[in-house]
Each structure stands twice: as C-alpha cells, then as structure tokens.
Amino acid sequence: MSSRKITCIVCPRGCALEVDVEAGTVTGNTCKRGAEYGIAEATNPVRTLTSTVRVVDADGAFVDMLPVRTAAPIPKGLLFDAMRQVDAVRAQKPLRRGDVLVPNIAGAGVDLIATRDLI
Ligand code: SF4
Numbered sequence: 001m002s003s004r005k006i007t008c009i010v011c012p013r014g015c016a017l018e019v020d021v022e023a024g025t026v027t028g029n030t031c032k033r034g035a036e037y038g039i040a041e042a043t044n045p046v047r048t049l050t051s052t053v054r055v056v057d058a059d060g061a062f063v064d065m066l067p068v069r070t071a072a073p074i075p076k077g078l079l080f081d082a083m084r085q086v087d088a089v090r091a092q093k094p095l096r097r098g099d100v101l102v103p104n105i106a107g108a109g110v111d112l113i114a115t116r117d118l119i
Helices: 032-043 076-088
Strands: 003-007 016-020 025-027 050-056 062-070 100-102 112-114
Touching: 003 032, 016 032, 025 032, 050 076, 076 112
Parallel strands: none
Antiparallel strands: 003 016, 016 025, 050 062, 062 112, 100 112
16 A cells, blocks of 8 residues: 655644545545645645746846746646746846746646736
C-alpha cells in the first residue's frame, strides 16, 4: 500500500489526511473538499506562482517592480521553468491589473498576469 500523509490546507482546520494513492482513498478528512485536495495533492500537486517582474522604460532602464501571479495553479513540476520565464520579463507601463505578461507560461495552459495597476 502506498499511502501519504498530507495536511489539508483547504481551510484553517488543517486535517491530517492519509491518502492511499493506489486505492484512491482518503482518510482523516472532515469534509469532501479535503478528500478532493488529498487526491489532487498526492497525484498532481499544483501551486499558484506569485512573484514580481521588472518594469523598464523605452530604453530598457529599470523603473519599477510589478507583482504578478499565475491566473490559476500550475503543476509543481513546471514552477522552475515558469520562474525562468518570469525572470526574463521586461514589462513596460502602462500596466493594468489582469494584463497578461506571459501567455501559457511554461506550457501550463495558464497565463502570468499583473496583480496591480502600474500607470
Ligand atoms: S478536510 Fe475539510 S475540514 Fe479538514 S482541513 Fe480540509 S477542508 Fe478543512
């Protein structure tokens, strides 16, 4: 039996889950959301990537940093590639919250977006 112990982070209660990956069963959860989280975390863990990108002027000179995040969680295995793409971004004003800085980041099918305005 291949079981994994995972702490559920869906709500502050933090139930201690035990996931049997082969059987696809979860114990220790208090609610259905925990079971879904446990299976997903054990089989395809995902994270929302949050970071900042450089904002430059027309000459390429640094002017500011812009907070960004992925529009949805992406597989953990793609985070390193995604961060390399984040590091290469040189955005220019004006920027609006929700603007796409990197479409389909790391081939995850999810965009990297601005999380605030920078006018
Ligand atoms: S199993 Fe349900 S109650 Fe327990 S931490 Fe997860 S979401 Fe919260």
